Amino acid sequence: MKKTGTIIAAHGRHYLAEAGGVRLQCVTRGKKTNVAVGDVVDVTLTSPDQAVIDRIQDRKTLLYRSDQYKSKLLAANVTQLFIVVATEPSFSDDLVSRALVAADAAGIEACLILNKTDVTESLEKARERLKVYSAMGYAVHEVSAKAHPEATVAALAPLLAGQSTILIGQSGMGKSSLINLLVPDADIATREISAALDTGKHTTTFTRLYHLGPDASVIDSPGFQEFGLYHLTEGMLERAFRDFTPYLGGCKFYNCRHLSEPQCAVLEAVEEGKIARMRHTLYGQLLHESSQTLY
Ligand SMILES: Nc1nc2c(ncn2[C@@H]2O[C@H](COP(=O)(O)OP(=O)(O)O)[C@@H](O)[C@H]2O)c(=O)[nH]1
Ligand SMILES: [Mg+2]
Numbered sequence: 019m020k021k022t023g024t025i026i027a028a029h030g031r032h033y034l035a036e037a038g039g040v041r042l043q044c045v046t047r048g049k050k051t052n053v054a055v056g057d058v059v060d061v062t063l064t065s066p067d068q069a070v071i072d073r074i075q076d077r078k079t080l081l082y083r084s085d086q087y088k089s090k091l092l093a094a095n096v097t098q099l100f101i102v103v104a105t106e107p108s109f110s111d112d113l114v115s116r117a118l119v120a121a122d123a124a125g126i127e128a129c130l131i132l133n134k135t136d137v138t139e140s141l142e143k144a145r146e147r148l149k150v151y152s153a154m155g156y157a158v159h160e161v162s163a164k165a166h167p168e169a170t171v172a173a174l175a176p177l178l179a180g181q182s183t184i185l186i187g188q189s190g191m192g193k194s195s196l197i198n199l200l201v202p203d204a205d206i207a208t209r210e211i212s213a214a215l216d217t218g219k220h221t222t223t224f225t226r227l228y229h230l231g232p233d234a235s236v237i238d239s240p241g242f243q244e245f246g247l248y249h250l251t252e253g254m255l256e257r258a259f260r261d262f263t264p265y266l267g268g269c270k271f272y273n274c275r276h277l278s279e280p281q282c283a284v285l286e287a288v289e290e291g292k293i294a295r296m297r298h299t300l301y302g303q304l305l306h307e308s309s310q311t312l313y
């Protein structure tokens with residue numbers, strides 16, 4: 019029997035799909051691992067709760083990371099990315115910027131969630147550090163999952179309505195705490211998914227999708243320390259840095275790489291403080307990475 023479902027969890031080559039209220043343990047044909055959480059898939063049932071994935075339906079968006087050797091799919095069909103940062107532990111600008119570049123390159127809206135505003139000692143410093151992102155037009159929403167759970171839900175629920183959202187962030191920022199507030203019974207769902215995928219005790223190391231009513235969903239992803247963007251070409255990179263946009267086309271050379279060329283409008287904007295130096299440094303790093311790609 020054939021069915022169509024949505025991938026709600028992935029662990030290695032094992033996937034869990036939801037099709038008409040039924041959960042199906044799915045495998046791909048052969049050694050394919052190109053399935054992502056959020057994918058809509060056509061499957062053939064091999065038992066009442068098991069299936070083989072025949073086809074991945076066309077994706078609206080695809081968010082992924084990559085290193086020199088391969089790409090790692092994060093989520094398919096998401097409409098927005100929430101980057102969760104916290105007052106403590108300190109967050110990495112490198113990871114935040116990489117996630118923003120990945121979102122812009124994939125055509126996905128992004129915003130930042132500053133969690134743990136109750137930790138007042140480091141609140142001002144965190145706010146100060148986030149100004150570089152709000153200046154670029156990314157919204158920053160302040161919450162405290164622990165100290166102000168109701169206000170947190172009130173702030174985030176309207177943003178999630180009608181959207182397919184992925185939460186990403188370093189571990190310890192409070193992603194799971196936020197998910198637990200936003201998704202009733204998230205813990206139970208996680209245990210069930212973990213059992214169905216046979217992930218063992220490490221229940222937070224897989225990506226999973228929760229439905230929030232009929233037309234919204236939220237995806238929790240494991241924290242990671244690296245966000246490689248080897249797949250982005252030079253042309254994609256300069257366009258994915260939205261703070262560069264006003265200056266593109268203003269360089270003397272039409273094929274300017276904005277690294278050390280004379281009369282480069284981007285470099286001039288960096289000198290004038292209109293583009294944060296940290297962003298330009300990351301751009302140079304990503305350009306270097308994209309030239310290292312082996313696949
Ligand atoms: N002070 C404070 N601690 C929080 C808040 N939200 C989460 N935490 C704590 O931060 C730690 C990491 O939270 P968790 O949700 O597991 O983060 P994750 O690794 O991003 O999923 C836990 O000890 C939480 O209790 C908050 O709003 N304020
Ligand atoms: Mg977590």
Ligand SMILES: [Zn+2]
Pocket residue numbers: 269274275276277279281282283284285
């Ligand atoms: Zn230039």
